[in-house]
Amino acid sequence: MRALGIILAGGNNNKMRELSNKRAVAAMPVAGSFRSIDFALSSMANSHIQKVAVLTQYNARSLNEHLSSSKWWDFGRKHGGLFVFSPTVTSDNSWWYRGTADAISQNLTWLKNSHEPYVVIASGDGVYKLDFNKVLEYHIAKRADVTVVCTDSKEADTSRFGVLKMNEDCRIEEFEEKPMVSSSNVISTGIYVIRRRQLIEMIERSAQEDRYDFVKDILIRYKNLKRIYGYKINTYWSNIATVDSYYRTNMDFLKPEVRDYFFGQYPGIYSKIDDLPPAKYNPGCTVKNSLVSSGCIINGQVENSVLFKKVYVGNNCVIKNSIILNDVYLGDNTHIENCIVESRDTIRANSYHCGEDGIKIVVEKNERYAI
Structure with missing residues (x-):
């Protein structure tokens, strides 16, 4: 695939209460044998993305151990690979990641040294299966600057999501980040497709202006200047970033149709394997x-x-x-x-x-x- 992947997995989340005291949200166990980040990694592997960077920061030890080998997701046998980037003290910078845009900014050299024309950005706390090839085809067909993967929210409270409105051509006209009250139930899944050079240009400009958040300082700021489109999915998607949603997502796997969708239908979900006896x-x-x-x-x-x-x-x-x-x-x-x-x-x-x-x-x- 003509894209590389970036998974944002460094944020701290107090809504997980004691569960996030010793691990990142992206490392939360899901569905018995998986971690939350496995779903983003598997979707990228199944879409033939060969080069993936995971940006870690908060409580990253467990997550880094899980990502210690790329063989479980079959990244980069000859080219590419799985890269794990944590904040690093350099001669120019000694900051921790101050936001999602700043996390990308601090690893901009990796983007500049890559050759793939497109970038797929995803969060590490989503549970889903997605063919990024279809999103990229849509992105190219619309001649979009940025494509935001979105879905209809099944929750009454949309205040923890980015809420958007699209016109008949699926171009995003309104985008609010975590509004208290919203008239729309279409939410961003935290998955974006963007041209690599476009991303570098936007990130560099944000860094110059001391802006650090990808959604607020790039998507919302540029929504009337750039061609930003929504790609709507109607398959299973869930975000596990609160205790209630984490509990509900795991309980969903007790439903036969959800288990069949993730584990019975091609392509599958992959994870690091432990050598354990059967139950x-x-x-x-x-x-x-x-x-x-x-x-x-x-x-x-x-x-x-x-x-x-x-x-x-x-x-x-x-x-x-x-x-x-x-x-x-x-x-x-x-x-x-x-x-x-x-x-x-x-x-x-x-x-x-x-x-x-x-x-x-x-x-x-x-x-x-x-x-």
């Missing part, structure tokens, strides 16, 4: 409508839940409508309902956790092995 269901356990990952051992009752890798469920445990992240030990007679249990937690026997008003996040760091 083990011991006599007496019951599992209903749940997603159970490799390495799990189940002794109790699991219902309408997502269990990530290496979860141990003790005797007489009851887990309902919950998400249990990686490497959690649940002691005997534990009851978990409407909760998200943080990874590597050890929940003592006879514990009771239930989210009464919304989703409860359970964080316990007990000693797992007593002498």
Whole structure:
């Protein structure tokens, strides 16, 4: 494909509460065996984009470990590759990334040294499948300066998204970033296609004027000066940047049609593979409508839940409508309902956790092995 990819995965998000205390949002586990960033990386790999840069910053250790090899997404066997860029102190600059445009600006040399005519920019917190070739064909056919991939919001509250209005030709006439009240339910998915030279020119000008945000200082600022079009998708798309949306997205994977769309239909979603045994269901356990990952051992009752890798469920445990992240030990007679249990937690026997008003996040760091 005649494009390179940039994935913006460096932002901090307080709406994830305790879940983002030790990891970036792009590294959040999704659907049992995947990370949030896998969906953007897989879409780029399936679109034959060979050269991808991931811009990391906040709590990047877990994300950097996940991205330690490009082989899982098959980037750049001969040309291109997977590049991970974190803020770097140089003779000219010692700033952290001050915004999405500034993150690109600090890595502008990589863009200038590339030869692909187009750039696909995506965020690392979206769950979707998308053929970027079709977006690029649309971008070229419209002779657009920038193409914004958008969708109809299924949420009543659109205040955490960029909201846009298009004319009959799909040219964007209005673009508001995170408005309190909006008359439109068409939202930006955080995916953009732009010509590489055009992007370099816009980023350099923004840097000169001390403007750091890609949406506010480029898209919104240039909407009447440049040809900015919307490309609307009607397939599954979700953003996991709040606790409620993260919970809802994982629960969506309990629906057969969503599982079939992501895992049963070509092309697939790829991720870093752990060498784990298959899940083990011991006599007496019951599992209903749940997603159970490799390495799990189940002794109790699991219902309408997502269990990530290496979860141990003790005797007489009851887990309902919950998400249990990686490497959690649940002691005997534990009851978990409407909760998200943080990874590597050890929940003592006879514990009771239930989210009464919304989703409860359970964080316990007990000693797992007593002498």
